[in-house]
Amino acid sequence: MDGKTKNRATTAAPVEGGRPTLKTIAFMTGLGVTTVSRALKDAPDIGAETKERVRLVAKQIGYQPNRAGVRLRTGKTNVISLVLTLEEEIMGITSPMVIGITEILAGTQYHLVVTPYSSAKDPLGPIRYILDTGAADGVIISRTEPTDPRVTLLTERHLPFATHGRTEMGLIHPYHDFDNERFAYEAVRKLVDRGRRRLVLLEPPPNLTFHSHMRTGFERGVRDFGAEAVSFHQVNIDHSLVAIRDAFEKLMRSPDAPDGVVSGSGSGAIALIAGIEAAGKRVGEDAEMVSKVPSDFLRWLRPEVMTMYEDIRIAGRELAKAVIGHIEGHPPETLQSLSQPEFQPPMARSPRL
Amino acid sequence: MDGKTKNRATTAAPVEGGRPTLKTIAFMTGLGVTTVSRALKDAPDIGAETKERVRLVAKQIGYQPNRAGVRLRTGKTNVISLVLTLEEEIMGITSPMVIGITEILAGTQYHLVVTPYSSAKDPLGPIRYILDTGAADGVIISRTEPTDPRVTLLTERHLPFATHGRTEMGLIHPYHDFDNERFAYEAVRKLVDRGRRRLVLLEPPPNLTFHSHMRTGFERGVRDFGAEAVSFHQVNIDHSLVAIRDAFEKLMRSPDAPDGVVSGSGSGAIALIAGIEAAGKRVGEDAEMVSKVPSDFLRWLRPEVMTMYEDIRIAGRELAKAVIGHIEGHPPETLQSLSQPEFQPPMARSPRL
DNA sequence: CGCGAAATCTGTAACGATACAGTAGCGTTG
DNA sequence: CAACGCTACTGTATCGTTACAGATTTCGCG
Numbered sequence: 234m235d236g237k238t239k240n241r242a243t244t245a246a247p248v249e250g251g252r253p254t255l256k257t258i259a260f261m262t263g264l265g266v267t268t269v270s271r272a273l274k275d276a277p278d279i280g281a282e283t284k285e286r287v288r289l290v291a292k293q294i295g296y297q298p299n300r301a302g303v304r305l306r307t308g309k310t311n312v313i314s315l316v317l318t319l320e321e322e323i324m325g326i327t328s329p330m331v332i333g334i335t336e337i338l339a340g341t342q343y344h345l346v347v348t349p350y351s352s353a354k355d356p357l358g359p360i361r362y363i364l365d366t367g368a369a370d371g372v373i374i375s376r377t378e379p380t381d382p383r384v385t386l387l388t389e390r391h392l393p394f395a396t397h398g399r400t401e402m403g404l405i406h407p408y409h410d411f412d413n414e415r416f417a418y419e420a421v422r423k424l425v426d427r428g429r430r431r432l433v434l435l436e437p438p439p440n441l442t443f444h445s446h447m448r449t450g451f452e453r454g455v456r457d458f459g460a461e462a463v464s465f466h467q468v469n470i471d472h473s474l475v476a477i478r479d480a481f482e483k484l485m486r487s488p489d490a491p492d493g494v495v496s497g498s499g500s501g502a503i504a505l506i507a508g509i510e511a512a513g514k515r516v517g518e519d520a521e522m523v524s525k526v527p528s529d530f531l532r533w534l535r536p537e538v539m540t541m542y543e544d545i546r547i548a549g550r551e552l553a554k555a556v557i558g559h560i561e562g563h564p565p566e567t568l569q570s571l572s573q574p575e576f577q578p579p580m581a582r583s584p585r586l
Numbered sequence: 587m588d589g590k591t592k593n594r595a596t597t598a599a600p601v602e603g604g605r606p607t608l609k610t611i612a613f614m615t616g617l618g619v620t621t622v623s624r625a626l627k628d629a630p631d632i633g634a635e636t637k638e639r640v641r642l643v644a645k646q647i648g649y650q651p652n653r654a655g656v657r658l659r660t661g662k663t664n665v666i667s668l669v670l671t672l673e674e675e676i677m678g679i680t681s682p683m684v685i686g687i688t689e690i691l692a693g694t695q696y697h698l699v700v701t702p703y704s705s706a707k708d709p710l711g712p713i714r715y716i717l718d719t720g721a722a723d724g725v726i727i728s729r730t731e732p733t734d735p736r737v738t739l740l741t742e743r744h745l746p747f748a749t750h751g752r753t754e755m756g757l758i759h760p761y762h763d764f765d766n767e768r769f770a771y772e773a774v775r776k777l778v779d780r781g782r783r784r785l786v787l788l789e790p791p792p793n794l795t796f797h798s799h800m801r802t803g804f805e806r807g808v809r810d811f812g813a814e815a816v817s818f819h820q821v822n823i824d825h826s827l828v829a830i831r832d833a834f835e836k837l838m839r840s841p842d843a844p845d846g847v848v849s850g851s852g853s854g855a856i857a858l859i860a861g862i863e864a865a866g867k868r869v870g871e872d873a874e875m876v877s878k879v880p881s882d883f884l885r886w887l888r889p890e891v892m893t894m895y896e897d898i899r900i901a902g903r904e905l906a907k908a909v910i911g912h913i914e915g916h917p918p919e920t921l922q923s924l925s926q927p928e929f930q931p932p933m934a935r936s937p938r939l
Numbered sequence: 940c941g942c943g944a945a946a947t948c949t950g951t952a953a954c955g956a957t958a959c960a961g962t963a964g965c966g967t968t969g
Numbered sequence: 970c971a972a973c974g975c976t977a978c979t980g981t982a983t984c985g986t987t988a989c990a991g992a993t994t995t996c997g998c999g
Contacts, residue, residue, distance in 0.1 A: 267951095301653075329678065348688075503886045
């Protein structure tokens with residue numbers, strides 16, 4: 234047919250109707266597939282005008298690279314995996330976490346895949362799966378432990394990740410954390426300011442890193458502000474609400490009963506309140522309470538409890554930014570963040586009523 | 587070298603160390619790549635013994651098909667996409683939903699990808715994206731509307747999906763729903779049983795299908811049990827807690843004040859309680875309340891509120907099963923489920939204290 | 940005028956899987 | 970015994986992309 238035009242776009246006109254590929258653009262521009270590919274990546278050996286032309290056509294026809302093609306060829310999955318325990322949390326912190334992560338990923342080519350693992354018996358399972366199958370370019374993990382085998386494994390195998398919570402392995406890696414030490418310290422200050430002296434802490438489970446953070450803050454506060462720590466290790470925030478309530482009711486009925494409580498979780502606080510009331514006492518009178526919360530229900534329903542808000546959505550955002558930074562090769566020490574607790578102001582009453 | 591053995595496994599010995607592929611198995615068994623592929627899918631034209639041998643080797647070396655390879659060749663993504671609004675819900679129903687879905691997917695080859703869309707302005711955005719890029723084999727959507735353009739689009743384009751909530755388009759499709767009509771009806775019964783007569787409903791936003799379900803149940807209850815409906819349409823469960831509280835406080839201060847409340851959401855209930863109390867009245871005395879809840883916080887903190895539990899985790903499971911069923915070609919009418927409300931028993935007090 | 944370098948562009952092979960169109964071997968049948 | 974059909978297996982092409990190793994053209998410069 235046309236003997237003049239070099240037979241570019243190798244085989245023939247691409248089948249119409251389907252989704253556009255590099256071949257489509259190659260055909261439309263009269264360029265080679267390789268050129269188009271390189272033009273779209275802004276490679277240095279492609280002419281400026283050509284790049285412009287390719288970009289224009291690509292945008293016009295709504296070209297989007299085929300993820301499977303890229304993944305097969307390069308190994309890049311463009312996937313971030315959020316690894317979760319199925320058992321995780323009564324009071325969904327997963328919700329805002331997922332939302333926060335996707336907010337960041339929405340501006341990128343990354344997709345979020347949720348990878349669960351059942352029961353604490355095999356936390357390495359999903360990590361191994363991701364490593365073995367190359368399922369993701371980066372991983373976000375939570376419930377971080379001081380010596381966390383997942384962190385070890387991911388580091389060894391050079392898979393980028395970010396942890397919600399810190400580790401204590403002398404290993405610098407991306408993380409986001411809430412300053413739980415500071416929270417507990419300030420909580421104690423608040424209670425002492427209000428005349429409370431005999432304090433208890435409903436602590437995180439001992440295996441997680443922020444257990445010691447919170448304990449440290451609590452104990453430092455108790456020392457600095459001249460209070461007294463009442464022992465309460467029978468339960469932690471991972472226990473059922475019923476277990477927490479029962480244990481705390483018992484404590485409140487005993488001669489050791491505290492007059493101030495710091496709760497490491499919002500749902501734990503609910504159980505503590507129930508325990509106090511089951512013992513026939515009143516929150517805000519017989520005992521005052523400060524709790525870390527992921528929402529503001531408690532503030533609405535029990536304004537007498539002082540709360541510090543931990544914004545999980547922001548945590549999700551920070552974690553997403555951190556993994557991506559890690560993937561892009563930024564040094565891990567620049568990918569760490571710690572968010573500071575702030576007391577929530579008392580509930581605003583509507584001014585106009 | 588060995589002239590006798592036919593040169594099977596086409597090129598040469600696969601590079602060691604990497605992850606096993608069909609080629610690896612082909613090399614190990616001395617079969618062709620095609621044979622291995624077909625053996626693993628239990629194709630009828632492969633000998634029983636050969637299949638056995640291939641399966642054994644595959645299991646031994648931990649073969650897992652490369653998702654990108656499959657996806658590129660067949661178009662099957664093995665992905666289910668959960669489409670969410672970023673703004674969605676204060677009280678995370680996303681958490682248990684995600685958990686429920688992954689519980690089901692864990693037993694399959696499917697991965698869960700969370701695809702968000704910002705603001706209600708473009709609910710079709712993510713759907714189009716998935717359709718255009720072939721990003722998933724199936725989709726789960728929520729906040730379903732009576733005439734839902736997403737459902738129309740997905741149906742037209744034959745992409746399997748399941749909706750959380752029903753539609754009213756004369757179109758049979760997979761869904762899971764909570765029986766909100768029944769909930770409201772039974773809620774009214776409960777209130778009337780306790781001597782309440784002037785009732786209000788805090789309703790879902792009018793654009794969602796379950797708005798009319800809940801209203802219908804409410805109104806039918808009001809008729810059947812001889813109560814009276816007090817108008818309260820200024821706000822719905824999508825409004826801010828502050829807005830709900832203020833509106834309800836106003837109502838409670840007016841001569842029209844109701845003595846019974848049905849709340850379509852747990853967080854809404856919290857705002858209603860605040861409204862009642864802001865008006866100087868008491869929940870359980872001046873007005874009684876029944877609420878649908880996704881957790882049991884309310885029961886712990888405000889046992890005077892009667893609650894019906896909607897198990898979102900189960901919804902997640904049902905939806906996952908439904909999409910997969912749809913993908914596998916089961917008729918949609920067999921992929922519909924409706925979960926029945928149940929009153930929650932009053933909080934169990936610990937017997938041993 | 941010839942030659943090398945620079946600037947652009949290109950074809951081929953490969954990633955791992957599968958659809959498709961075979962082929963080889965063997966027993967049956969007229 | 971030729972033709973046929975069946976069983977069991979195989980090679981090739983292909984999905985969309987990119988790495989790599991050219992190829993072509995232009996231009997400066999001796």
